[in-house]
Amino acid sequence: MSHTFKKAMNRLARWSAIALAAGAAMSVAAQDVGVTATEILIGEVQPMSGPASLIGKAGAAGSKLAIAEINANGGINGRKLRAIYEDDGYVPARSVSSVKKLIDSDKVFGLTGTTGSSHMVAMLPTIEEAKIPTIVHMAPHPSVVNPRRASVFMIGPDYDLAGYVPISHMVEKMNKKGGKYGILYQDDDFGKALLAGYQKAVKQYGLNSVAEIPFKRGAKDFSAEVLTLKDKGANAVYLGTLTTESASVMSEFRRLNMDVTLGTLWAGQLPAAVKLAAPSGYQYLIPDYYASNYDAAGLALMEKAKKFLNADDYANFNRYTVSGYIGTMVFAEGIRRCGANVTRVCVVSELNKLQNFSTGGLSGPVSFNNPKAQAVLPIKLFQTDPASGTVKSVTDFIAY
Amino acid sequence: MRSRTYQNSYAGLVALSNQPTAWVWAAIGILVLALMPAYFGSFGLNMLTAIFVASIGILGLNLLSGVAGQISLGHAGFLLIGAYSQAILTTDYKVPTLIAIFLSGLVAAIASLVVGIPSLRLKGLYLAITTLAFTFIVRHVVLFAEGLTRGSAGMPVDALSIFGFSFKSDVRFYYAALALLLLFIIITLNLMRSRIGRAWLALRDHDIAARAMGIDLMRYKLLAFMVSAFYTGVAGAMVALQTRFINVDTFSILISIEALAMIIVGGMGRIHGAILGTALIIFLPELLSLGFNAAGDNFKNLMADRIYEVKGLMYGVVILLFLRLEPEGMAGIWRKSKRFWVQWPLSQ
């Protein structure tokens, strides 16, 4: 080799070494995706338009509330929190493209909102590939954690408890063991989970189940279904229906002069649902793992909402707002425990260790330190008071 | 200014283009598209892939409605059939994914006879509404036949792979979609210049005169439905391969309406119209987002959550504007601009 060439190579080697060292030094001080010295960026995919917009807007509002409260208290270890909300219109294909946008274009640090259950399942491959820390809190579904994905954490019990708890209460506390039981369930896997919970209770207590009636989502008129229930003599019925459908069913019960004890699922405690069902005069049971608008903890959160949220979001406050609030708070806790060096790897490992995190009475304590990283929350039972259009707690948070 | 566009041979009349520059432009266009992955990240590629896949379906719908003149509101049903066929064939019967795509198209084509046969008796709006009924019925059948389709739980779909070469990544799938679109464009161009295409045009413009000329209406109507369903079935299979998870919600009745919007905005009966229309309708939400962002934070805060409804509103407004101002759609705008330049400086 010629002398000049050797000198050039040496110089090149020297500069490369310096560059590498500088690069290594910078990468140690460099932040993870979505994290800067002053801010942490998170993302949410929510159904803000379309059929589930009531839920999506409330969830996003809860998250905004948590972020506003955190930032008002100085942020997390000196960094403010900011979120981007993408609308998927409750269509799984759009959920996938929204989450790709959040991960690739917006480069968010983590996800705290994951829309509906089948949408989350559609997004899972993208989320797994990106290894992005994700909190699922609005639509818990078994296949999200089965098999366990390293960076995904789920808050919420399995749906079949929604079917099990009210029936169990009717038998043990309301003396309805001898009653004729029936269930109206939606003809998809959400409804079938409720059916499974109902059947578990029937089998456990040896109940007489006279009618198990499926219906298609979107049905408005339940006259045929209610007539079938009456024909079979059912007097303790579980309604796997939502908001307006429940009101329509109860109105049919009233028309046919049926004396029934009713239970429904957690969406039944939405203020809109309670108000619509009130004229029919039934005091139905509602299980939920989040506080209601009328519990002490819920009222306290509404006070904060009045301060930090706009009028629309405050007026729309419901248990999904609570869900969004808790989801973001839990994620923020994971970030807080990482101190100054906030990386995805660190947050995932801190969340894995999370045990008995308190949400101030809005739910039971949140723990992810189990094989599925699922915080199976205890369930509270409410009962509606049609005269006032509110709900009151019947039990405290009980683990089932 | 161009002149001398007369032909003196049959081959010349039927040729795809009589200008060599048309081929050059086509090659440049394809090259530009092939280079897109260098500039666009996953999100942008995802959208472009969605446009290619939707274009295949719209080309099919265009053949049925724009060329053969049979209104169909039921193409969401064929998309659904194509997607589920792809899922079931690859998951339950272990058919190689590439072959499964074309088999899905075939299944959709056979299913189209359910609508095609009534079409022989029904006309115009009665046919349109029957096709609508078809979509509802397909949806219910999918939910009902749980053993086959897993009902409402939906099905995960294996990624596309040809002889072991996996197309799972966004970039590779983009090229696969582009290749398939080019294939179907060539098929369509050839169909249009064959006797089948001419028979369809006759069927659309005056079916009784066509019958008088000896064109077998029944055969060509059924063929139109089957070919159109084949395209849409393939598009459905590609949608399944892209999102890798399907359930009945993915293909709602809104998709049929969106499809018609793409045809209207693009221009009926024209291939480039179909593709331009698809691209515009799919880009529209993003364009609106950009517009809202550009309008500044104050505007955004004013609208707050209402932004999503405003986007929906704008969608309808765009359709109405096109119908009112440019019924021939983007293809019409293209044609008029082209003529302007060709006739320059004597254009009016």
Add this chain to the structure above:
Amino acid sequence: MNYFMNLVMSGLVIGTLYGMVAMGFAIIYRATGMVNFAQGEVMMLIAYMSYTFATIPGMTFIPLLACVLTASIVLGLLIEWAFIRPMLGESMFSRVMVTIGLAVVIRSTVILIWGVDPTAFPRPFGNAVIRFGEMALYPGQIFALVSLAVLSLAMWLFFRRSRVGIAMRATSNNETIALLMGINVKRISAIAWALSAVFAAFSGLAFCLMFSLEPEISQMGLRGFPATILGGLDSVVGGAFGGLVIGVVENLAGGYLGRGLKEIAGFVLIIVVLMIKPYGLFGQREIERV
């Protein structure tokens, strides 16, 4: 027997909704030869407007009905003048697509103004159940039944006795010739749309009085199609009849067959009927001139 009669009764009640929507489709088809895919959304808009009227203090039923009917006639005329008339002469496909675009615009506008939350609609007749013998009905359900009966009778007389009805048939057949015959095509078109809005008003009010005020009202439009087809696209009274039949068939299917067959019973029925009678039960056979 009681079970059967109850199912039939409920079927008739829900059938009135389908029937009134179908009548709305039919009158526009009869007069202009096109289908108004925005019928459900117009129904939704009028329902929400009625809600706003109903919340004015001191509004009882008769003034409410008067306000709603006036508003709906004005709305119908406005839509026809602004969106449909400019498209006269364009292809049928374009005209129908305008209604589809209009449907999207109306639905988004209603949600923008009134929000998506379902709301209880005021009950001007009270909420007591009215019992006659074995049957029990809500006032809202009685209103629906009475409305359909009154509207059907009115339409039957209208087409039998008035010249406008015959003029409508001429217009839908061939606009140019109708114009040459001295028929005011624009006026016929406007009347048809105004009438269709009146049907939408009654069906919207009936829906709200029976159920609640919610954005899903617009989906009633699609659900009214089987009734229209069954009765024949251009037969208004046929549409009412078709609605009742579809309602009863659906309920009987739901009560006796169950398993979610209720929803497609209607669609299956119309496909079967169309195979035998391609223009519906009461539709006019379209004679094509070469």
